[in-house]
Amino acid sequence: MFRFQNVTYKDIINIKSLTIPSKKIVCITGESGGGKTTLLKLLNKMISPDSGEIFYLDEPLEELDAISLRRKVIMLPQNPAIYNGTVKDNLLIGLKFSEKAMESDDKLFISLQSARLNKKLDDSVDNLSGGEKQRLALARVLLLNPDVFLLDEPSASLDEETEKIIIENLVAQCKQNAKSIIMVTHSNKIATTYSDLIIRIDKGKVVNEEAMI
Amino acid sequence: MNTNVIELHIWQLVAAYVFILILLAIVKIRGIKREKEILISSVRMTLQLILTGYILMYLFENESWLLTLLVLLVMEIFAINNIYRRVNVRISNQLKKIIALSMVTGTVTCLLYFIIIVIGLRPWFSPRYFIPISGMLIGNSMTGISLGVSRLVNDINNQKHLVESSLMLGATPKIASKEIVDNAFDSAILPTINSMVGMGIVFLPGMMTGQILSGVSPVTAIEYQIAIMLGILGSVALTVILFLQLGYKTFFNKKSQLVFESTESKQ
Ligand SMILES: Nc1ncnc2c1ncn2[C@@H]1O[C@H](COP(=O)(O)OP(=O)(O)OP(=O)(O)O)[C@@H](O)[C@H]1O
Ligand SMILES: [Mg+2]
Numbered sequence: 339m340f341r342f343q344n345v346t347y348k349d350i351i352n353i354k355s356l357t358i359p360s361k362k363i364v365c366i367t368g369e370s371g372g373g374k375t376t377l378l379k380l381l382n383k384m385i386s387p388d389s390g391e392i393f394y395l396d397e398p399l400e401e402l403d404a405i406s407l408r409r410k411v412i413m414l415p416q417n418p419a420i421y422n423g424t425v426k427d428n429l430l431i432g433l434k435f436s437e438k439a440m441e442s443d444d445k446l447f448i449s450l451q452s453a454r455l456n457k458k459l460d461d462s463v464d465n466l467s468g469g470e471k472q473r474l475a476l477a478r479v480l481l482l483n484p485d486v487f488l489l490d491e492p493s494a495s496l497d498e499e500t501e502k503i504i505i506e507n508l509v510a511q512c513k514q515n516a517k518s519i520i521m522v523t524h525s526n527k528i529a530t531t532y533s534d535l536i537i538r539i540d541k542g543k544v545v546n547e548e549a550m551i
Numbered sequence: 552m553n554t555n556v557i558e559l560h561i562w563q564l565v566a567a568y569v570f571i572l573i574l575l576a577i578v579k580i581r582g583i584k585r586e587k588e589i590l591i592s593s594v595r596m597t598l599q600l601i602l603t604g605y606i607l608m609y610l611f612e613n614e615s616w617l618l619t620l621l622v623l624l625v626m627e628i629f630a631i632n633n634i635y636r637r638v639n640v641r642i643s644n645q646l647k648k649i650i651a652l653s654m655v656t657g658t659v660t661c662l663l664y665f666i667i668i669v670i671g672l673r674p675w676f677s678p679r680y681f682i683p684i685s686g687m688l689i690g691n692s693m694t695g696i697s698l699g700v701s702r703l704v705n706d707i708n709n710q711k712h713l714v715e716s717s718l719m720l721g722a723t724p725k726i727a728s729k730e731i732v733d734n735a736f737d738s739a740i741l742p743t744i745n746s747m748v749g750m751g752i753v754f755l756p757g758m759m760t761g762q763i764l765s766g767v768s769p770v771t772a773i774e775y776q777i778a779i780m781l782g783i784l785g786s787v788a789l790t791v792i793l794f795l796q797l798g799y800k801t802f803f804n805k806k807s808q809l810v811f812e813s814t815e816s817k818q
Contacts, residue, residue, distance in 0.1 A: 382719065384809075405722075408720075414719075415719060432721075435717055435721050436720060436721030436722070478720070
């Protein structure tokens with residue numbers, strides 16, 4: 339699905355060749371500061387390589403329109419932004435930004451449940467905890483129903499139990515709907531349990547690729 | 552002009568400097584180290600106004616479209632440079648060009664409309680009207696745009712994270728920065744709008760006061776004041792809108808990416 343050819347970005351990323359398969363769960367691991375977030379941002383064209391090329395479904399990213407790409411390949415950042423207003427506002431804003439049709443409250447509620455966020459739609463976001471904000475942002479991305487999920491440590495501030503339920507749920511949904519997930523995680527357990535492929539990044543280079551069976 | 556205007560004699564003007572002496576005495580006693588600034592600014596004011604007086608006298612006696620336009624040009628250049636100095640943030644060269652372009656386009660458009668349609672000035676370049684009116688439009692637009700620039704640049708820098716998140720959710724740069732642009736517009740025109748609210752009650756605007764003091768009937772003065780206030784509002788709004796519409800784009804590149812100036816915060 340994604341193919342890297344001699345890609346460099348500043349002195350942060352330097353990847354000679356890498357292929358990320360589609361409709362799989364791919365985990366990216368590695369030390370802090372290794373370039374994982376930067377790698378994800380290259381995939382949705384939030385940044386562009388200084389040299390080399392990245393292909394998405396065999397088309398060079400350079401030739402794809404960044405906005406339409408970002409509506410299919412959606413990134414959930416490490417510290418997602420929460421907008422002022424209610425839970426519902428925050429769910430709908432994604433649909434508004436990507437010019438998709440609004441969804442019914444029922445549909446919004448289902449997305450909250452998938453993200454295990456136990457809040458009402460008209461609750462204010464002011465008092466949400468860090469982990470709740472992260473789950474709200476996840477629900478927002480789920481609602482957008484992208485082809486590719488780029489998840490940057492989606493469960494970093496969750497307890498192990500919630501993390502397990504959410505990831506399990508996510509993986510099941512993606513398998514069912516033939517979606518792709520590329521997920522950065524610090525948890526070896528998550529990586530080995532759920533992924534089809536683990537890519538290890540260190541100092542901007544791919545140091546290990548491990549296919550799981 | 553009316554004949555019963557009290558002409559100020561030199562000694563009367565000198566008497567007004569008593570206020571400066573009082574101020575100097577106060578800061579001296581309280582030990583506030585501002586004597587130098589107060590002296591310099593009052594001397595500057597005096598010299599600048601005297602100089603302007605003679606220049607205006609010369610211009611009024613030698614009416615010419617060329618000279619009038621020259622004065623307009625000088626005022627624009629002065630105002631634009633003043634904006635660059637006043638804005639308390641670093642601005643790119645591209646943004647500087649946009650500031651200059653919006654100032655000139657916005658003020659000149661409103662000025663022409665005002666001169667030709669609103670007051671029907673004949674000849675259109677008559678310096679007695681043209682110069683003070685353009686001065687007021689340019690001065691107020693300068694203040695407005697300075698506020699708009701500071702707010703826009705500050706907000707984009709402080710809210711990079713939010714803008715970036717919006718882009719990641721598929722927003723176009725325009726939508727991702729809409730709130731910031733709207734806020735900048737707001738803060739740029741609010742002072743002008745607020746000054747309209749207090750006008751005539753809280754304070755008498757400078758132009759009107761000047762006209763009344765020099766013998767014009769208050770009703771005429773007020774008519775001019777109303778017209779000029781509307782003109783100022785139009786000019787401020789137009790220059791600021793032009794600036795913002797072109798300005799926010801300089802923070803994004805053709806690939807709809809935020810352009811960082813080496814300070815992207817580590818997540
Ligand atoms: N725009 C940028 N300009 C310069 N350096 C950057 C930029 N963005 C990130 N970096 C640097 O690049 C390196 C990789 O950053 P990145 O955020 O990709 O790491 P990461 O693997 O996601 O780390 P973590 O696990 O802590 O999130 C870091 O040293 C970071 O400081
Ligand atoms: Mg990271």
